[in-house]
Amino acid sequence: MRLWIALCLCLPLYALELSIQSGKEEGEKFSILHLRDISPFSCKATNDEFGEARRIECYLPASLKQTFSPIDNTYLKVSAVSSSNGYIITVLPKAKMKLIPIPFNLSKDIQTYQADITTTDHWTVVGYKKTFPLLKPSVPPESAINFPVKLSKDSVPYVGGLDLKGNPIKITRVQDVTDYMEMKKAYVAKDYDKVLDLADNTLKSYPKTVFKNELMLYQIRALHEKEEPEKLLEIAKRFLRDYSADPNVAEVLAYTARAYGKIGQSIDADYFFDRLFDEQSDSVFASLGMVYKAEQLEASGEPKKALSFYQKALASSSDVAIASKAAFRLAQMELDGGNAQKAAQYIDKIASANPNYFDEVRENATQMADTFVNRNDPKTATKITEGLLNKTDKKSPDHQVLLKNLGLQLAKAGKRSEALKRFNEYLSTYKYGDYVEEVRRAKDGLFFDEGDQNSTSEIKKYNDLIERYGDDSVGQKALYKKAQLLVKEKKYKEVLDMESDLYRLESTEYPETDGMITKSAIGLEKEYLKAGKCTEAMKLQTMYRIKLLPQWDSLIFDCAIKTTQYDVAKKIVQPHLKSKSVSERQNWLYRMVKTEFELGEYKQAVKGGEELITLLGVEKNPPLNDIYRIMFDSAQRTGDANAMIRQAKAIETAFGTDFKDIERYTQMVSLGLTRKDEAMVQTYGRKVVALQERTKTFTQSPYIEFTLAQSYQNLNKDKDALNILKTLSTKKLTNEKRSRQQYLIGAIAQKMGRTAEAKAAFNASIKADKNSAWGKLAKDALGLF
Structure with a gap:
């Protein structure tokens, strides 16, 4: 028997605890339901005419305050109902099941014996398909003697490792360091069996080694490379439990989710994928997880969803290897769907950023190159073939095939000189090669194709x-x-x-x-x-010192800005500032202000901006209203508070409350704090809150809520402060921020005389992060009641 999935569901209901484990023995899966309570309770099985349990009911004398949703897995269906007489848990089988009491705690009881059990604090229900797992149930004969078995707590003497002569091996205290370094070298060398052996031996020999998390991590990595998902899961779950703050959690979550998917447990896989995407969204392994999620969706027959996840992985990943993996699979899917043009775009990305990746998927890449040729896109085929050729040893049989194919593909793509170079390379390298005649014919065809006398010919x-x-x-x-x-x-x-x-x-x-x-x-x-x-x-x-006519100045200016050639941009602007056309002067003056701002010449930008605003007063030009934003940003960078106030109002007049300005409004809140201007803090704080609620984008939370609440308190608006803090309850916060929010709610509620609400909030603060300053303050506050 080997464990298939560790604890996958645990539902503590005050004193009662339900948990489900799954396993696999000799190819057959099974499930085990554990029911535990602090007090003994009874369970009873109802059998059919064949002696098979068709229904199990467990009775708890006291009704529970908390219930759970029905559980329905492969083998068992669990439901419960609460009544005035107590709490009844019902278990129904999908195939077969057996009720087994657990009357002894082997970590505490010194003896065990067989007895008829009607009540105990621990019951198990085993659900299975055909053969009862774990052990063979037997009925003792009537003549058997039932006596207790005593379990000794004394441990067996331990000698340790022995050498070939049977003498104890003396290992220095730094051996775990040596083994750890050897393990890392083995991993680099892709000797994953050695990695596992070294890690396992080190963990057994040095259970308190400081490298325990690293050793477990390399075990997980090695099992991931060896495609052994079940063993990986055993270690990964311990790692995630014991090292939840480890910087490599994202990597472990990705491998764990993939492993569950590999063994067909998509629900468990989705749980870890969700954790990876929600908790570790900034990690490169979140992008890798999207690739694994896409593979799982493909395997389950959901190609459209898989395509979406591959696209997300490509768009979000900063890791070229992950991006290449996603792009290549997207290319395959687009080719399968008949969209060769879209597939070529993905191949272009790989060819430009990571052409060596084609070697990692050599067989599929070779097939893909042939497919592109058949789809009349030899140009894309050459990029794949060239990448493969560059990673192929000349002594390999693949080399002459790839060299020949590349020449043919280049010729079909119209790259005659490059094709000729490859053909000549083939003929000089493989004078007696298998494809000499084919290459010679293709080479001659580059120059003697017959056709119409047009420019191409x-x-x-x-x-x-x-x-x-x-x-x-x-x-x-x-x-x-x-x-x-x-x-x-x-x-x-x-x-x-x-x-x-x-x-x-x-x-x-x-x-x-x-x-x-x-x-x-x-x-x-x-x-x-x-x-x-x-x-x-x-x-x-720059290279040819080209001077185009003035009608090209707008496009040249835009390109100068895009390429950060601001000095060039300023030279282009200068002649147009003297134009007699007000509209033309407005447009070019705006460009000058924008350029000066990018150069950090904020005072000049403000001066030009004021001139432009004067011109806009003469002749309206709404597309140029963005000048108010530039003016605000310039004022903020130069520390001109009065100008910031003035331009903030101008922005509101020009654009209303636009989400583009949310950071500017937040800066106004900060300015209000600096000036101790509560009215300013509250005015712009409410704008930021309203913008976030309207767009459901909370980029400034929880800073803005905390700041606004403090401002309300400064003016004794405790009710308003309490309300704004409560809006954070629906938002995702770090543990420390959640602890702070709940403490502040408790402090204000206490001040307002809402004792019950204050106590609840202080408890919630402690629960969120008891080690934070806020959690400690909350604990102190509870002591005052």
């Missing part, structure tokens, strides 16, 4: 000549003609890609070379500006 012809004749006169002329054709076709980037080759051409023989490069640079920059590719556009402008 001309480019092919020029590439053929360039390759054949290189730097001699024929090759140079082909290069020049190719550039002319590319400029005509507005393929400016391709012209610039061959810029170094063009500059080697003789200027007298090929006089248009410089002009083609300049025209291509200007044309490509305009394309980048229109497409919002600011980094590329600004790089071109």
